[in-house]
Amino acid sequence: MCEVKLAVALSEFTKKQVEVKIGAFCKNLIPSYLKSELRSSFSTRGNCVTIYEEQPAFDNPKEWIKIKVAQLRFNPEAKEWTLYWCDQNDRWHRYKEIEPTPDLDSLLAVLDEDATGVFWG
Secondary structure, eight states: OOGGGGOOOOHHHHHHHHHHHHHHHHHSSSGGGGGOOOOEEEHHHHTTEEEEEEEEEEEOOEEEEEEEEEEEEEETTTTEEEEEEEETSSEEEEEEEEOOBBHHHHHHHHHHTTTSSTTOO
């Protein structure tokens, strides 16, 4: 969950940036031949953007479940994004392999590469 001190809404410009960049990232992440088995999506809350992997539920394939993959938190004072990963207990941890940055694309590249395996396994 977002830290209370940073839980302010994103500006309209930043929301649009998120919709375009993270929307495209999620859309292009899963190869077309797997889209019936996997999807990716995102949601925003305050200054946080959470990215999910979605898959059909084991006991009900018509129902899709969301698995938290990553969270990007925006610090409006510093105008920087910080990348977090989620553990098996739904706790968020700062991804220390990259410093906070104003460049959203660089964080998405790190997330896509997943050199440490904490995001996509």
